[in-house]
Amino acid sequence: MTDNWTDVLNPDTPNPGYSGRKLDEYVWIPKPKTALREYRLNLKLCKDVQEERGYFNDELVGEYAVEEGNIYDGKLEPEGYLEKYEEKDVSMKTYVSNIRMFIRIARFLGWITVVPESDSKYLLTDRGEVLTQFRGEFPDASGGLEEEKIVRRSFANLCFYSVNDDPDYWNLKFKTRIFLNMLSFIRDYNFAHHLELAVTAFTLKDERDPRELEEKRNILDGLRSGELTLVDAFEMNDFPLDESTKNGVYDGPKVLLSFARQLGLADSTYISKMENSDEVYSIYEQEYETHPHAGTPRVVYQITAEGEQFLDKYMSRKKIWFDEL
Structure with a gap:
């Protein structure tokens, strides 16, 4: 664990604890x-x-x-x-x-x-x-x-x-309740695939910043409208879309979505069973058009009724972050 707290608590200081995986x-x-x-x-x-x-x-x-x-x-x-x-x-x-x-x-x-x-x-x-x-x-x-x-x-x-968590891994640019924000994106857009979450909720740094929230929502709006592909969205987040990035970036949403399902807060849904399946397939065919690693998804995630109540209960609560202490 680091002894240099001055550097750790400075959000503009590159943290040597980071690597290509983090x-x-x-x-x-x-x-x-x-x-x-x-x-x-x-x-x-x-x-x-x-x-x-x-x-x-x-x-x-x-x-x-x-x-x-x-x-x-x-x-x-x-x-x-x-x-x-x-x-x-x-x-x-x-x-x-x-x-x-x-x-x-x-x-x-x-x-x-x-x-x-x-x-x-x-x-x-x-x-x-x-x-x-x-x-x-x-x-x-x-x-x-x-x-x-x-x-x-x-x-x-x-x-x-x-x-x-170990301060060697801290990056004080991040002030986000990632689990809540992930579920919030799913709720606000009715459904989401894990890659859509990877380039929106998982790149959100300060959930208190309305401009940054709007930027992330604009990315998802662009994906849904066909103005952006996933390759575009990854590039906007400065991620080279190669195999090494795939291993780190793709997994985070999958891990938290697994927990959300076990807790009854989200469900996985086969697109083929959705009432608007043709529309949803069309969205993802455009998103994945230039994606080099994956085919069009078959499953998306949706919020349950209990997930709605969970978000209503916790999203309105204010968190005190490091820079506010």
Whole structure:
């Protein structure tokens, strides 16, 4: 973790923590598994390690997950799986990478926090501890608490960047509740495909800036009217539309949309089953006309009635950002 807070808190200072995968102009979301029941199980693994050692990290929890059978290689026993990677660098250990991505998402959600002045040592927050109490399929209810309500609230408060995330990754140009803004774009346009969200909601930096919001909406308006293609939209956001960018930019919306579906806030809909399917197909044929990597989509995402209520409840709430403290 950085010691130079003056530079970190200056939004005009390029952050050395960024790389090609963590694009400076884009909300980069890691691509972990997204089953919320599995997240709960991982929190329990973290709790077990924390109770034994006083903290946990990705390597300790990853090894424990293999021992407990939560992460496995179908051809190997746990001991053999760990031995297979024993001499490899930690970056090559898949079970560590899986937990590392989970930890970063959980930090965004306020379930895990870093031990101050430590090198990648973590603790569960109070909310993370509460989530370990639930059992069985997601969502559960126990002791007067409803798991789904707690998790929904966590996603409503998911900010980019989170105070629980490593300051080496911060870019203070971003002041956005990405999950809420993603759902808001879907609601306002009745449906959306994940690439439309990638070039709008996921490039929105300051949700308080009406001019920037209008710029992003103009992009989606242009895509829907046929004035812009996806190639145009990517270029407007300074993304070279090649395979390396594809791997980072395409995944973020998919990850958060998976969570939204599990929470009952959004649904995936086959275009062929929509009443206006011909119109929707026509929109995407124009959008994808010059796209080098993908065919016309078959599925779009729409807000549920509960998603509407969720947005009405949380979008009007004011967030206090770093520059307002």
